[in-house]
Amino acid sequence: MIEVRNLAKYYGSVRAVDNVSFTIEEGEVVGFLGPNGAGKTTTLRVLTCYQPATSGSAKVAGHDVFTESMAVRREVGYLPESVPLYPEMRVREYLHFRGKLRGLDRPRRNAAIARVSERCWLPDVINRPISQLSKGFRQRVGLADALLHNPRVLIMDEPTIGLDPAQIRETRSLIRELAQEHTVLLSSHILPEVEVTCRRIIIIHRGKIVASGTPAELRQRITAGSQLIAELKGPEAEVTAGIRKLDGVKDVHSEPADGWTRVTVSARHDLREAIYKLSAEKGWPLRELRRDVATLEDFFVKIVAGAHQSEG
Ligand SMILES: Nc1ncnc2c1ncn2[C@@H]1O[C@H](COP(=O)(O)OP(=O)(O)O)[C@@H](O)[C@H]1O
Ligand SMILES: [Mg+2]
Incomplete structure (x- = not known):
């Protein structure tokens, strides 16, 4: 469903993503894990056609992100790290506005809004101004927006960052529900975060993929180094x-x-x-x-050191 080959992205001389390759099958729930500055957001933005890569290729649902960006956008729902919302709009109004931008006519918008507000637990706040919503609810509005066109792939950048513990639990169970219907790729800089929601984890560090596996496999490698x-x-x-x-x-x-x-x-x-x-x-x-128990940072350092040794 997602196929990334030798992707690289430079910002001037800064190498944000360095020759990254990975594949995600339909129906998988994958966590993209790495410390701040690892290159997660940059990779996700390339996959969602928000910015071009410097080199390499990426396909989503069989469409090339560089040459078929409209087709990719139809297949992908993207929840960016900070959701740009219009605080003065009411939730329903905002979702209509977003649906219009996506070219949905009124009957289809009504149906889509009913579906996503149910899906993202929004009915109680659907007529409230966004400015009155908690961060957790705003996050759900962002998710509802990302799902309006019923995409097959859902990409979320640090979906629980800045939420309080109760909101984090709600968002996690929401993600688990959504994972039953969509192929999901989400990023985080916190291991427990991806451990509880994802069946596979890809670890990125300084723009390179340094490890991947199931949460149990990676957890074992971390505790083995303790x-x-x-x-x-x-x-x-x-x-x-x-x-x-x-x-x-x-x-x-x-x-x-x-x-x-x-x-x-x-x-x-x-x-x-x-x-x-x-x-x-x-x-x-x-x-x-x-x-x-080694911290994730220790783990990165160890894996990266190991990678250098085996290269040399
Ligand atoms: N617009 C930009 N201009 C210049 N450098 C950037 C820009 N966006 C990100 N970077 C740099 O690219 C690297 C990767 O950033 P990012 O993809 O945001 O990482 P992450 O999401 O994993 O924290 C960092 O070194 C960051 O400073
Ligand atoms: Mg980021």
Whole structure:
């Protein structure tokens, strides 16, 4: 449904998107994940024909975004990061205005507005001025607008950014519903965000795709890189030596911490139980034992470093 080949976009000398390729099948729900400045918005804007790429190609629903932009726009609903709304208009009025721009006549607009307002949980506010709506409702108006022409593909840029926790939960369940009827590509800079809504995640960093997989696969790669932190009360040399002997240990660092020994352990698997048993066996009190799960940023850095190593 979406086919991107060797896409690149430069802003002057800034390389925002660098030779990106990926494919999204019909019916998939894919998260485009990356830190700020990774190139997410730029890629989505190329796919929605809002701006041209510097090189490469992209097709949506079989149509080329460069040469058949009108056909692409018919197939795609786009929710940009900040939805440009007209605050003085009422919701229904705004949706009529947008429907007219899309060339829908009045009967078709009425039918479409009834459908999308139901779909996006808007009936209660349909006659309210947009200026009176909360950010969560404005987001839904933006979504309703994106769905007016009943596109097969829905592209959303950071759809939950700036929403409060209750609004985030609502938007997530709305996205899950929409995902049953549309092919969905959404971007986020937060891992849990794409984890809960998407069945596949593509990670982009500095304009390049650095990893992709199911949320479970990526989560596993992240926790596999995590470290264990423990504080035991015992002679530093003995504590370190004892931990070093545990099965699966790759590396141990130790430092004294006001009479205790603080160790940072990297290992092939979770050693918390083994460390607890060691402390009980040796009679070394244990006051801290936790897994320091790598942050997404650590994960990016690691993946990117790994990519450089395998290139070299
Ligand atoms: N209109 C623009 N002019 C110049 N540089 C831009 C423009 N838009 C984005 N960039 C740069 O391109 C890179 C990617 O930006 P963007 O696609 O917005 O990333 P993301 O959406 O992942 O945060 C960043 O380095 C950003 O500063
Ligand atoms: Mg962005």
